[in-house]
Amino acid sequence: MSAHAISFAGLNFTAEESESLLDAGLRAGMDLPFSCRGGICQACLLRCTDGVVPAHAQRTLSPSLQAKAYLLACQCQASGPMSLALPDPADRLTSCLLHDSRQENDYLFLRFATARQLPCKAGQTLLLDLGEIPPLILEITAVHAEAFSIEALLHCPPETMLPDWLRHSEFGHAFDLAGPLEKNAGSDSDGRSLPEADPLLWTELEDGKKIRAILEDFYRQVYEDSRLAPFFTGSTMGRAIDKQYSFLRQLMTGEACYFGDRPRNAHHWMVISDEIYDYRQDLMQRTQLAHGLSDCQIARWSRLENHFRNDMVKDSPWPRRIGGMAIPFEGFAEETLSVGSVCDYCQQIVEPGTTVRYHLRLGKISCPACSQASPAPGSTG
Template identity: 30%
Template sequence: MTTISYLGSRYQVRSGESALDALVRGGANVPFSCRRGSCQTCLMRAVAGEPGPVAQRGLRQELVETHHFMPCVCHPTEDLTIEAPDLSQLLLTAMVSGVRRLDDRVVRLSLETERVLECRPGQYINLYREDGQSRSYSVRGLVDEDYFVEVDVQRVPGGAFSAWIHEGLQEGDTVKVQGPLGDCHYRPEDDGRPLILIGTGTGVAPLHGIVRDALRQGHTGGIWLYFGAREAKWLYAHEELTALAAQGVSYRAVVLEGAGDQGATERGALLQGDVVTRAFAEHPDASRAVVFLCGDADLVQRARCEAVLAGARRDSIRADPFESEVAAPPRDTQIIEGIEPDPELWEALGRGPKLRAILEDFYTEVYQDERLSPFFHNVTRERAVDKQYSFLADMFAGTKDYFGLKPFNAHHWMVISDELFDYREAMFERHLRRHQVPEPMIRRWAHLHELFRREIVKSRARGLFLEGVEYHLDRFQEEVVTVAGLCDGCSAELLVGDTCRLHVRTGQVYCQRCDAAAAE
């Protein structure tokens, strides 16, 4: 029997048990979500011992090289000493080679890293202060042409990090960076396809870089760049972007207010209105397009939805939303209230029977899928079908009879990436086509699912929201057994009056014999 040492305690790993199972059974308060290696929430680092290649499958190479692994798929064959992930080992030192003020709100930061970063415009880096605080910034420049890694940083009112960059950083200072990260960039296979780029604020910086990258690679399709702002004065890179017209780029500057004001017209032709509405009014069919979205998270989400409605393929929508560091409360109640019934689609589904048939086929595949099935631990396929049927029937028919968990709370503990969300949606759309749902209706259905992306996609687990209060359930608490049962760790009998440990989120109970031994 192998042993895991963690934070001064030792945990015995039983036959057939994963390292994560042993830690949880022993009462270790470790983060986890899918328990099958999909989400990487339980990531740990091996200080001594080898976790094995299966426990590192799918990790970035730098994580493998620094001995990180996933306990949920680790079945150790030797003793391990482990610790929380140490991502500081992935950081590079960079020298600030330039801080250029572009206007009252934006500075352009140029960084020279200790080794060349193979950054593509549209990817992002994490910039760290000495106190360990970090923020993500999108790369705008072409490193092989511009040499430096360039990011545009907008000052956020009350933001200590952006204030540090605007006021504290000077040429010659050194900082730590991590990256490049993200996949919102141009690819050779995009050649010949229309490129639609939509951004606000400093989100236009990576979009500018993506356009330059496409032009450098000889892109032969059309390119449309939409830059949205409230007023003309916030179009901080307008002159640079206007110059792209000479290279065949269709540039649209769209402001919500004052397009005809004298100060605005002096900056060149401006359009008035909503930038997302303008973009998809000009591109009602985006089925062949590659869509790039950067900037304000609300705008990016809205543009994603419109792109899906216009027929853009999910693998052709590349986004970099600038999310706030403060986790947002659920918005699904407001989203649901804004959804109009779709009687045409409801009739096409036979007012229910065809919807159930689609869901039964879909969830049969989900429960066999190694990436999606882990999120349905202890949930029967029939229950999953029933819950989804009730929710979708309510949306399409407009009956407002659904009283189950809304999307945020139903997924609050699940760590799901944008890529995994798209993977699930692509699978679902394949089933819609197998059941011969008309393509315009598939787009409307996909649009409805897309409305809830921000309620579902997250990089860390959230708590359950009840009456506006978030309750974090990833914890243990002691309970006195009131109904006899079995320990979920060792199957020992739990008698009425026994003290047990309850994992609040999963509902699993463990007897006192499953407690971790004290450290030596």
């Protein structure tokens, strides 16, 4: 029996003709995805980018995946050298069962179960391509991995074509989704792109009154939470609430009413993992639920926040970035306000048109009086 040279994601190993690519790869320490090892779950789906794919390794795959040289590594015995890659997420279909769908204004909220654990997170998108109507883009707003359950939002103004089973919320209807796909690449940019506004949500939430009540309740819990509170050392709860409130107001209404850093720069020094991001979002969603928001309203609020997920989640601090340039962590700059704000030192209102000084890392602003009182107010953070 001969052995063949296999490359996977730039790493090389050899596979005997008598063993599967999965066994050979795992033996060589490759990080290959797998689950059932019996050709059923398709967790070990790979794409052959060079070489001959044995027919046996494709026999349970759809014709479109076969045509794109996909194979199941647990069913594949190499007959020659091969180069392999992870599946393109857009090609990867997951079978799903609809649990619930509900239309509110221009949004459809969906809850469904997946036949296999789908490695995805809130903020990513999934594609529903039914062929007869244009593909529908679902934005994931919550993932309950242990229950194989996903919540998602579909923006569907009245002219959107929807299949009947979705419009009428047919419990148990089976459908396939492609993905997950990344919506906002994040980190390379200044994080200046904005999600599409949702002014109706602002109105539904009593022109912001309900939002403030939720934020007050949310931050009270954040400041008592052993995992989240350490991020807020040195920040007052009132400031966190005010900033978040005007940021959300800008996102929902589309009006320029927020003065402060965009999430990328506001969180540039914070090491926020995917897990802690989800932990915070879970706390936020539970607070929204306790204040009587509908599932769809919670998903619509989450959509606005998740737009910035990739601008915040990272495993080491980023420099602040303005106009594409990395700027120092410490120091002060001056800015003339285009919208009103509140001085972070004396808490007095600062009118639009006033030139304020702000700390480059912390983003705290000081009014002219506080700036004069001390050449570098807040330099201790």
